[in-house]
Amino acid sequence: MREEILIESRNNATVREYAKLTDKKYRSREQSFLCDGAKLFAEAVAAGARIEAVLLLCGRENPIIVDTLAKMQADETYWDTRLYRLTQPVFDKLCDEKSPDGVITVIKCLDNFGKVYKIERNDAEAMRGEKLMLLASVRDPGNLGTIVRSAAAFGFDRLILSDDCADLYHPRTLRGAMGALFRVKAETVTDFASAVTALRASGRRVYAAELRDGAVSADEVKPTAADCFVIGNEGHGIPPEISALCTGSVFIPIAPTSESLNAATAASILAYIQR
Secondary structure, three states: OOOOEEEOOOOOHHHHHHHHHHOHHHHHHHOEEEEEOHHHHHHHHHOOOOEEEEEEEOOOOOHHHHHHHHHHHOOHHHOOOEEEEEOHHHHHHHOOOOOOOOEEEEEEOOOOEEEEOOOOHHHHHHOOOOOEEEEOOOOOHHHHHHHHHHHHHOOOOEEEEEOOOOOOOOHHHHHHHOOHHHOOEEEEEOOHHHHHHHHHHOOOOEEEEOOOOOOEEHHHHOOOOOOEEEEOEOOOEOOHHHHOOOOEEEEOOOOOOOOOOOHHHHHHHHHHHOO
């Protein structure tokens, strides 16, 4: 790692540039994102993520940070990574956490996240053997992060997202995923319908998770690792044109006094059923 630099001004040019990464458009342009917290810092290094800079809060270190920095110092991959020490006012400009661990990592966008216009049958065939989950218009970053975390916990290989889902690099997504984003592939697809069509053409069953006429209990279909569930928007569910392309619809039985489950909870239960 490069020699440590102390930054005491909130108007420092480097700080101003990194502060812009709180904006999705700027993240997309620079292909970098901010990740706060000691656990995510350690997960990023363990996963071999491309780390541009490490920003440390003056006077705040814990064993995880110290240990992770030592690993970076010993790894030539990170010899060019920049290291900054920030005063509290400067750190606060970049971190919205009320009780920060004292480290912010600037990471290049992950190789395991991709974006395509559509998925063809040959793409679906190439995913044979992978456990997949599809997300249609899941727009709450916290829910998306929880789904990523559950997917990793239950052995899923890849998530396929419509392009109006929440940003995978949003701070709330990152916190909800708790490092799982470094272990799960994610594909954002502009023509989401093509993904459902291609997966079914490759021999998979694709079920819409929704309560509608004709829907059956999820455990009745006896899902296998080759099957896929589509999780819909928190308020509006799955678009009808996507549901129409699916093998069928399934629901999770709940008490009659309960209205519904949120998207993240439903996805986690279905992931467990399919494990």
